[in-house]
Amino acid sequence: xxxxxxxxxxPASQLHTNAITRSAPARGGFGxxxxxxxxxxxxxxxxIFGEGEPAxxxxxxxxxxxxxYKILCDGRRxxxxxxxxxxxxxxxxxxxxxxxxxxxxxxxxxxxxHSLIVSLAERDCDxxxxxxSFTGRELNRVQEHLxxxxxxxxxxxxxxLLEMSARLATTDAIxxxxxxxxIADYLGLTIETVSRTMxxxxxxxxxxxxxxxxxxxxxxxxxxxxxx
Amino acid sequence: xxxxxxxxxxPASQLHTNAITRSAPARGGFGxxxxxxxxxxxxxxxxIFGEGEPAxxxxxxxxxxxxxYKILCDGRRxxxxxxxxxxxxxxxxxxxxxxxxxxxxxxxxxxxxHSLIVSLAERDCDxxxxxxSFTGRELNRVQEHLxxxxxxxxxxxxxxLLEMSARLATTDAIxxxxxxxxIADYLGLTIETVSRTMxxxxxxxxxxxxxxxxxxxxxxxxxxxxxx
DNA sequence: CGGCGGCTTGATCGGTCTCAAGTACGGTGG
DNA sequence: CCACCGTACTTGAGACCGATCAAGCCGCCG
Numbered sequence: 001x002x003x004x005x006x007x008x009x010x011p012a013s014q015l016h017t018n019a020i021t022r023s024a025p026a027r028g029g030f031g032x033x034x035x036x037x038x039x040x041x042x043x044x045x046x047x048i049f050g051e052g053e054p055a056x057x058x059x060x061x062x063x064x065x066x067x068x069y070k071i072l073c074d075g076r077r078x079x080x081x082x083x084x085x086x087x088x089x090x091x092x093x094x095x096x097x098x099x100x101x102x103x104x105x106x107x108x109x110x111x112x113x114h115s116l117i118v119s120l121a122e123r124d125c126d127x128x129x130x131x132x133s134f135t136g137r138e139l140n141r142v143q144e145h146l147x148x149x150x151x152x153x154x155x156x157x158x159x160x161l162l163e164m165s166a167r168l169a170t171t172d173a174i175x176x177x178x179x180x181x182x183i184a185d186y187l188g189l190t191i192e193t194v195s196r197t198m199x200x201x202x203x204x205x206x207x208x209x210x211x212x213x214x215x216x217x218x219x220x221x222x223x224x225x226x227x228x
Numbered sequence: 229x230x231x232x233x234x235x236x237x238x239p240a241s242q243l244h245t246n247a248i249t250r251s252a253p254a255r256g257g258f259g260x261x262x263x264x265x266x267x268x269x270x271x272x273x274x275x276i277f278g279e280g281e282p283a284x285x286x287x288x289x290x291x292x293x294x295x296x297y298k299i300l301c302d303g304r305r306x307x308x309x310x311x312x313x314x315x316x317x318x319x320x321x322x323x324x325x326x327x328x329x330x331x332x333x334x335x336x337x338x339x340x341x342h343s344l345i346v347s348l349a350e351r352d353c354d355x356x357x358x359x360x361s362f363t364g365r366e367l368n369r370v371q372e373h374l375x376x377x378x379x380x381x382x383x384x385x386x387x388x389l390l391e392m393s394a395r396l397a398t399t400d401a402i403x404x405x406x407x408x409x410x411i412a413d414y415l416g417l418t419i420e421t422v423s424r425t426m427x428x429x430x431x432x433x434x435x436x437x438x439x440x441x442x443x444x445x446x447x448x449x450x451x452x453x454x455x456x
Numbered sequence: 457c458g459g460c461g462g463c464t465t466g467a468t469c470g471g472t473c474t475c476a477a478g479t480a481c482g483g484t485g486g
Numbered sequence: 487c488c489a490c491c492g493t494a495c496t497t498g499a500g501a502c503c504g505a506t507c508a509a510g511c512c513g514c515c516g
Contacts, residue, residue, distance in 0.1 A: 070375065073455055078378055080371065093364025098371060121356070125349070128356035132349075132363060136321025139367045142374060143308065143326060147298065149377040150306055150416040153472070180495065188378040190473060195496055212480085212495055227301055381504065408463065421504055423464055440463055440512090 037110035042103035051100045055092035057111050061085050064107030065177035068099035079186040104177050149188045156187040157197040158223040173216045265338035270331035279328045283320035285339050289313050292335030293405035296327035307414040332405050377416045384415040385425040386451040401444045
């Protein structure tokens, strides 16, 4: 059982087999720290860490998508954020993780020891500044997310699509990694409302929907106008 | 007009007359920094700073209550937080204020130069750590606020009352500094719904309401149970 | 005493949820 | 190759919660 708990957080073979896999020098964010990371893989829906667990590690997505979430008292799930390649997650200021984290699809992350980063920050003020800056950006992101939740369903979905477009679009088409349920739980809506709203946006020529996970932004101005 | 902009942020006489008023040595939070602060006063509903303005100063409430907010595209106002005596606000990681801030009632704050704090943090890693820690607590607060917004009206109001009780109650009775409109804009509800929900909680014996701003928690267990 | 702002209460409307089918897609086995 | 299945998604009908619109009430101050 002690085994199991460890396994859930750091599945099986990974901690040891993959610990050897050193990462290439970093491009963006947390410069030197990334040199210390090792790679880990997670299957779809696999837990990466759980709410309340000690925040031993910090993660950077190299492939796939991650969701963080809390289960509310009434059983609903609130998604706190989606993390895509290049994004850092699991970096806590306190001792424990405030949210749980799961892989959405096949995920590869770079793992760094929290304690190493913190102790480095105690000597190196640039690292300290970087930590502060990261948490500040996370704060801004959550503020934006909060503002979403007081809008109408159409506005929430439109904002979500624009955000995803900005984060993972190379063309005007995007391939969503997450399910309708994930989107719903992020936006504080039901799956049915998300679905209905999307078809509504299709009929308004704002988006195209060649398949349920594939979105084409036909009129991003109209989407933007719903909020601005 | 250049005058006016300045006046709106740092009203009239204050910057010069009060800059002399040195504060006593600090007890909690931002230790040494407080020694550098000067006092400022604001009238009810007076703007302390505006969204998008350069974040030149950091504030600590010594008396009264402050709200931060954004005006949404549709004209509604979303309140980001309430700041009570002892609370720090206006500390940004970036260059600009993300929210506007107003005095709710008669407010006295301690003002510190943002640039001084930051430059201190560049040399002193303890200060850097304190900045990070502050932003981390702010992040947790906003996360909690976000979770509020996906609950029912009763749950939101109950959580709000419990939070206020924890923050400003000496006995089981609390004197709210903010109006129903402020509460509504914090909880993402209308003033009518807040009012109705309160009377409902009265009829359920969960609270007493001797006057509209005065709340007595009669059965805080029941309030807590709405969320837990 | 009159007026005004903040709060409460009532009646109705509308958006989102709930419950219930129906449909598309991918995988598996015959 | 097709039949079958399970899962994810869409669509529909009705209920419900909170918003809106509209009075009315209370406390405060002139």
